[in-house]
Amino acid sequence: MADKITPAERSQNMRQIRSKDTKPEMLVRRYLHAQGFRYRLHDKRLPGKPDIVLPRFKTAVVIQGCFWHKHGNGCGIRAKAPKSNLAYWEPKLERNVQRDRFTHAALREAGWQVLVIWECSLERSERGATLHRLSIDILDNEAGRVAA
Numbered sequence: 235m236a237d238k239i240t241p242a243e244r245s246q247n248m249r250q251i252r253s254k255d256t257k258p259e260m261l262v263r264r265y266l267h268a269q270g271f272r273y274r275l276h277d278k279r280l281p282g283k284p285d286i287v288l289p290r291f292k293t294a295v296v297i298q299g300c301f302w303h304k305h306g307n308g309c310g311i312r313a314k315a316p317k318s319n320l321a322y323w324e325p326k327l328e329r330n331v332q333r334d335r336f337t338h339a340a341l342r343e344a345g346w347q348v349l350v351i352w353e354c355s356l357e358r359s360e361r362g363a364t365l366h367r368l369s370i371d372i373l374d375n376e377a378g379r380v381a382a
């Protein structure tokens with residue numbers, strides 16, 4: 235299938251999608267900071283440079299854009315994504331998914347709890363519940379370590 239947009243237009247489109255992608259991460263960071271959690275960002279020493287790392291709770295939080303990381307069927311953001319260039323994007327997205335699988339497994343193997351937050355779960359109607367659940371999951375991990 236022929237592409238009707240130029241490479242310049244395409245990269246402009248993608249920049250817009252990418253810049254929107256950074257907002258969910260900021261929401262999570264602001265929330266954790268307000269809750270008093272201490273964290274590191276994009277720790278290069280860990281597989282996949284996880285977005286947020288909480289060393290005390292041995293937890294990595296990964297915020298995934300629904301388009302870029304191929305969120306599942308129930309996802310409203312993915313359902314609305316343009317389908318026209320899918321043949322072009324599909325192999326790239328599939329590589330992202332493979333990489334996610336690999337890095338999350340490597341983190342777990344190294345003893346880290348990996349918490350994935352999907353972009354759509356931070357939309358206004360779900361945000362409060364998502365962030366609340368996140369803080370509980372983080373705290374639970376410390377309880378688990380103390381008990382062990």
Ligand SMILES: [Zn+2]
Binds near residue numbers: 300305310
């Ligand atoms: Zn989604």
